Amino acid sequence: MRAYGTIVPDDGSQISVTTKFEGWLRKLYVHSVGEPVERGQVLYEIYSPDLVMKEREYFQFLTRRKQILQSVGDVSQQENEYVMDLLRESQKEREDLLRRDLDIETIQQLEQTGTTIEVVKVRAPRSGVLTQLNVREGSFVSPAAPILTIADPSTVWIDITLGAGQSALVQPGDAVTIWGDGPVPIEAKLDFINPLQDGNRAHARVVLHRPDAGLRLGALVDVSIRASAHSARVLPSSAVVRTGHGDFVMLARGAGAFLPVEVHAGAESEDTIEIRGGIQEGAQVASNAQFLLDPAASLSDTLARREDTSRTIVSASGSMQ
Structure with missing residues (x-):
């Protein structure tokens, strides 16, 4: 995750x-x-x-x-x-x-x-x-x-932001990989999950003692949490477009027509994303919705798609491990 x-x-x-x-x-x-x-x-x-x-x-x-x-x-x-x-x-x-x-x-x-x-x-x-x-x-x-505040940098927290639905899939003790500025990722364990929601977000915590010099206070880091496996309806991550108005997929309507439909996205892994609602299981969507919304978004993606003139269709099914 x-x-x-x-x-x-x-x-x-x-x-x-x-x-x-x-x-x-x-x-x-x-x-x-x-x-x-x-x-x-x-x-x-x-x-x-x-x-x-x-x-x-x-x-x-x-x-x-x-x-x-x-x-x-x-x-x-x-x-x-x-x-x-x-x-x-x-x-x-x-x-x-x-x-x-x-x-x-x-x-x-x-x-x-x-x-x-x-x-x-x-x-x-x-x-x-x-x-x-x-x-x-x-x-x-x-x-x-107070005039000022002093912190001991020998112990820091990684304040992890979890998206909607992610907090229910993790628990204290789950293995965590952290990528900072250093060449080697840091392996740790999840220490705490805040039960209080921050809007539609939740927060978890990893405590690091004597952290690597590449971890500086205030910096953002990428995190991967190895949560317990569970079954879910999934789509390729590229099929979901995240906007300020919600998450959308391009639903196939037949005869080459597509319709943007808002979905309720859940946990996301390396290349798949959980779909919790918005479309039925088995519905066909464009495998890369961003391409349909913005054909000039990526030149390399556009050239790759020229090799296949047919529209790629995927189904909302499968499982996330």
Whole structure:
């Protein structure tokens, strides 16, 4: 069964980078979707009045702590419960800054210099590929919306689009062959079939771990699914014309006359297509309906047909394996 798929990130491997405070982006260090990102790399610089205020509160706390420790004198800190509480509170304040996207180096700089850092650099929490970039330099950002999304490219999904009737013929575990840019096709198994329809389409999924370099996110690939054999009325694929208004065949009416008739097409293999309705079994149709509709569609096909002046007729019967 032939189909096509799109290479998409594994949903479970994506993380959204969202600011923990409101502010303005002063500078972006990443610029486009698909850009590789390394863990610890600076993603953007942000100015936030809320964060500056939090830094000043931290300075006040450090100053108060220093004064209290000096007043304690030589008394052992372990024997002074108040001092121990103060140290624990200091650790909590530090952790609060870490949760607000300040890295440990920035916090140490704050403690050593005693001055606020108005523009803070935010670094990537992991390595991967940029799959979404929702802002520009100068944008106002808040915790309500992610700034960007990073995906781990070591695991990808092949999102396979199935035509009408195809989803009922496949099941998880069916063998799948995928043709990417590489010279060798990839063999895999069908992992999931989405029970929700997308119009008259359905979607299935193949999960690939450490995919070949020829499989790039966003690319389209050809897919062949080896579904279980079943009996069906079939026609050559060339006998069916797919249009924006439906699928049609050219029904023979006798005396060289043909009539376009809409059919309900099902699964398609390498050279045959299942016919689920629209014509009766045994009906005669043109083996290449496209030729009748557009004689100039293919010069090579036209020359080949000149060798046989008689019209080729086929019957809607047979089985699909």
